[in-house]
Amino acid sequence: MKLSINGETVDAVAAPGQSLRTFLRDRAHFEVKKGCDTGDCGACSVLLDGVPVHSCLYPAGRAEGAAVTTVAGLGRDGDLSPLQQRFVDAAGFQCGFCTPGMIVTASTLDADELDALPRMLSGNLCRCTGYRAIEDAVRGTHRRVGEPREPDPATSRAAAARACGRVGTSHPAPASTRIVSGQEPYTLDIAVPGLLHLAVLASPHAHARITRIDTRAAAALPGVHAVLTHVDSPATLYSSARHESRLDDPDDSLVLDDVVRFRGQRVAAVVADTVAIAEQACALIAVDYDELPAVFDPRAALAPGAALVHGDKDAATSRLADPRRNLVAEMHGEHGDLAAGLAEATTVVTGTWQTQRVAHVQLETHATIGWIEDGRLVLRTATQVPFLVHKEICRIFALEPAKVRVFAARVGGGFGGKQEILTEDIVTLAVLTTGRPVQYEFTRTDEMTISPVRHPFEVTVTLGATQDGRLTALGLEVLSDTGAYGNHGPGVMYHGCSESVSLYAVPHKRVDARCVYTNNPPSGAFRGYGLGQVIFGIESALDELARRLGISPFDLRRLNSIGPTDPLVVTEVEGADLIIGSYGLDQCLDLAEAALTRGNGVEAPAGPQWRVGAGMASAMIATMPPRGHFSQASIRLDPAGTYTLGIGTVEFGNGTTTVHAQIAATALNTTADRVHIRQSDTDVADYDTGAYGSAGITVAGKAVLAAATALIEQLQLTAAARTGLPAESWTPEPTGLRSGSVFLPLTELAGATGLEAKGAEDGAVRSLAFNVHAFRVAVDTQTGEVRILQSIQAADAGVVMNPEQCRGQIEGGVAQAIGTSLYEEIVLDGAGTVTTRVLRSYHVPQLADVPVTEIYFASTTDSLGPYGAKSMSESTYNPVAPALANAVRDAIGVRPFELPMSRDRIWRLLQL
Known part of the structure; x- marks a missing residue:
């Protein structure tokens, strides 16, 4: 067929059933991305005779005679189009993976359609930005964010500093021009000669032992180069989680195991000329299983006689608390005497809060390409931790470090989900077996079903206070479902119970936490790393306490939060590695309260069914991980x-x-x-x-x-x-x-x-960052809909290095947290099968779902960070869910105890 691509005539043959997306990428148009292959995310959007289409759904053969324009074809003579330039100026991207498709769709909008922008861009998802910067770029309404701290006290030098890109100015990303024109390469945006493809046979059982596996038919299929099973796997146990100290996580995994512990776990892998051949060969592998008892409820997993997920593991060797009780890790400790503190209280609040599984939904899926170059193994991979991957791959496969290179191109989002080894290990095995370049790419369904999700927590909080609001006791019980493998389980549990508890100066504290194996899909690292789950419970309980005492929730936090010189206490005094390098919580409380008090002019919808409420929550987080970060x-x-x-x-x-x-x-x-x-x-x-x-x-x-x-x-x-x-x-x-x-x-x-x-x-000493979020909402008592009228976040980021970028990080974190709060949930059927398998059944916030969040910065200078800066990527996420839940409670008079606060759940609460 003949067609035009970015103005150039192409005469080519499309494979039977081939999509336009793969047709374009086969011809090195890597600006056309894959985020889902089901038409749900828009990362693959191109113009077909001027009309935006999702190229993953459009048959390549139907493009005969058409003019196809990708984002790379929007500019002229090497210059950016006006829209592309506006995306640069407004910092309308973060990871940038969605940006080519977003710009393509937006390029077709005329002035009249801008009034319906949320609808017009509903087919293009962004997980990073929170959409405000994208909307600014599309509308052309961007104004420079105020810069709260000039790099030089002489303000006359501010313009020169901005032009130079100095600290304290909103300098654009170095890759801006390449990102908006689609020329910035991501993991798979490379043509590798002789590339083979890997597909995985997934377990249909939640728990089973492989008793026979016959690969002969698969191996005989033309185009197949290798079929890999547990017989070919290294015998070295490891964890897919990656930390500076590999001892932080339990060694409970193998590249390929003869025991499968969740539905979807790898059983075998096929390496072939194409993905289609590899998948066809997987279907030819014959496997006999001896099904084993399974357990899906974390509380039932702790009960005597429960099915054991890793009962074959040695506790000391694998670093497990008690594999004979499905106990990965536990934490028990007391500061003071909780019972005595409760006895001193005039008011006691207790409750149990439940958080759900949440998918990261980074637009670039997990992927690795591996090859041999000059006798060395090379891995080009979508990872947040290339050096840690390097160390563990060398350990698993007994390779000399000098014989391995690991690197990442620009990565299309992570949020903790790429702090794992999920594709690198099996690609290494395939490359070492075949000697050929091999690529393995997760599908979006893989991301939803086998990629680790946020740990679901059950959080029980008990608070005691005197009549004037002074806290006397804080009790915390946590049960975490880590799923079939313990990757990040201990760390998420410990971290979740740390800053969330030490934020408050309470004389009597007790923490009891357990992290438990089940035969559910694995959980893993996620933005906030456990703090979001525990903060949801603690900040909700504090709000209820404030109501019972008749005290402002802001004042209750002012009264009980640690001060700049107070010791940090969970169940024992924190070590000297964690200090308050600067303190801006007081400013954050003042800024958020003032913004909420003056309002923003947005009124609730008309009608007696709408009820309005307001709520807030605080959060504290360390500015770097514990135990060294180098x-x-x-x-x-x-x-x-x-x-x-x-x-x-x-x-x-x-x-x-x-x-x-x-x-x-x-x-x-x-x-x-x-x-x-x-x-x-x-x-x-x-x-x-x-x-x-x-x-x-x-x-x-x-x-x-x-x-x-x-x-x-x-x-x-x-x-x-x-x-x-x-x-x-x-x-x-x-x-x-x-x-x-x-x-x-x-x-x-x-x-x-x-x-x-x-x-x-070396990160030996860590500081603390603070965030306060506040909402005003309207709730429809007839349908359970929650409509956000005002969203506010006050942040203590120290000296703000790049105001536009930092604002975008906060907005993106808030948007992701709104998704967690109201919509998103990875749903299981009770027997370990994920039912939310594609994006259209999993509500990622769209432009229409996300309000503009007012951002306010405290004025502090941190003693540890470079030029006085603190981190601000994770912390923004943590106070959002409780603040929103507290606002809903204020509106309807009934407290939500479960996330997400979907319409059906809110409606049911209203029937109580």
Whole structure:
């Protein structure tokens, strides 16, 4: 057939049944993304004769004679289109994976259709931004975000600092132009000669032992290169979870196991010329199973006689609390005497709150391409932790570290879901077996059914207080369902019970928490890492206490929250690694309360069925993970007079690449466009624990600052040696160093080989960030609909490094949390089968669902963060659900105890 692609005539043959998306990508149009292949996300949108279509649903053969335009074809003569430029100016993306499709759809809208923008963009999902920046870009209404902290006290220098991209200004991401034109490569946006494809045979049983597996028919299928089973698997136990210390997680997994513990677990893998052949071969594998007893309720899993999920594991070797009781980990401790504290109270509140499974729904699914190059294994993978993947792959397969390279291109979202080994291990086995390049890509259904989800928690809170509102007792009981494997289970449990409890200065506290195996699909790391689940219970209970005492919920928190000099106590005093480097909670409470009091002019819908209420909640989080988080950076002055920054941190929408360039530019007194970044590759950086726990600024950023500072010192010494002028007299300028009237250009200082300096940060001491969220809502008592009238978040981010970007991180976290609060739930049938298997049955917030959130920043300077900054990627998510639940309680007079607060659940509450 003949068609036009971005103005060029193409004469090609489409495979039978091939979609337009794969047809385009087969011809290296990698700007056309895959987010679902079911027409639900819009990442693959292209124009077909000027009309936007989801190319994953459009048969390629029907494009005969058509003009196809991708995002790469919207500009002219190498320039961006006006719309693409507006996406750059408004920071209308974070990970950027949805951006090509979003821009394609938006490019067809005329002025009249902008009034119906939420409907017109309903077919394009974004998981990162919260949509405000996207709407600004489409409408052309973007205004620069106010910059709360200038990098220099002389405000006359502010414009120059902004142009240079210094810390404190809203500098655009270095990859902006490539992202909005579709030219920024993600994991699979590469053509690999001789590439084979891997497909997995999934278990139909929740718990079974494989007694026979016959692969002969599959292996004989033309185009099949290998069939892998547990016989081929390394015998080394590991955890798919990745932390700096691998001992944080239980060793309970194998690449391929002869026992399956949840529906969908790998049974075998086929490597073939195409995905279709591999899937066809999987269907030819004959497997006999001996079904084993299964357990799906975490409380039942603890009962005597319950089916054992990992009863074959040694507790010490696998680091399990008690595999004979399905107990992965437990935490029990008391500060003071809870019973005595309750006896002192005049009012006691107790309740049990339930949180659900939530999918990450990052638009780029998990994927890895592996190959052998110069005798080395190379893995190009969608990961937040390339160095940790490198270490564990070497351990599992007994490979020399020098013989393995792991790297990530830009990653299309993560939210904790890519802090796992989910595709890298099986691809490694396939590459080592075949010697050929192999690719394995999750489908969206894989993401919904076998990729780890947020841990469902049962949280029981007991609070005691005196009549004046002073807390005397806080009791917490937590039951966490980690599913069939313990990845992240202990860490999520411990972390969830940490800052959520230590935020309040209560003389008597007790925590009892358990993390339990079931035969449900695995749970894992998710934004907030357990805090969101526990904060939902504690902040809801505090709201109920305030009501009973007749005290403002803001005042109750002012009275009981820790102060800047108070000790941090869970059940024992926290160690010196966790300090209050700056304190902005008081400001956050004031800012949120003031905004809620003055309102925003949005009225409730007309009608007697609508009831209005308001609610708030607080949250505190450490600015980096515990027990060490390491990063090493290098900065090189190149002979051309520009800088090359080497850093291991991955960019997946967290914005660290932008901030790292700003940190380096500020320290070196140069412009951000002169700093070129090489990152997320075990070959270009010495080490980085990974992009999780909001450590991109507070750990990796400090390593960048240390390296830049060391390079300045080298340059000063070099200048001093050449001129005899004192080293300390030399001041860096954008293109050189100056001492009085003497100027030495960087090209001269670099010489023929350049200069390099390194810096490191170990994250040994951690600070704390604070967030307060408030809502005003209207609830329809006839249908249970919750409509958000006003959304407010006040954040203590320390010195805000990039105001536009930080605002976007907060908005994105709030939007994701609104989804958790009102819509999203991975539903199981009671026997371990996931029924929400595609995006259309799982309500990810669309533009129409997300209000504009008012963002207010406290004015603090942190003693630990680079230039006084704190993290702000995770923390924004945590107070949203309880604040919204408290607002619903205020409106209808009945408290929600379960997430999500869907219409049917709210309606049922109204019938009580």
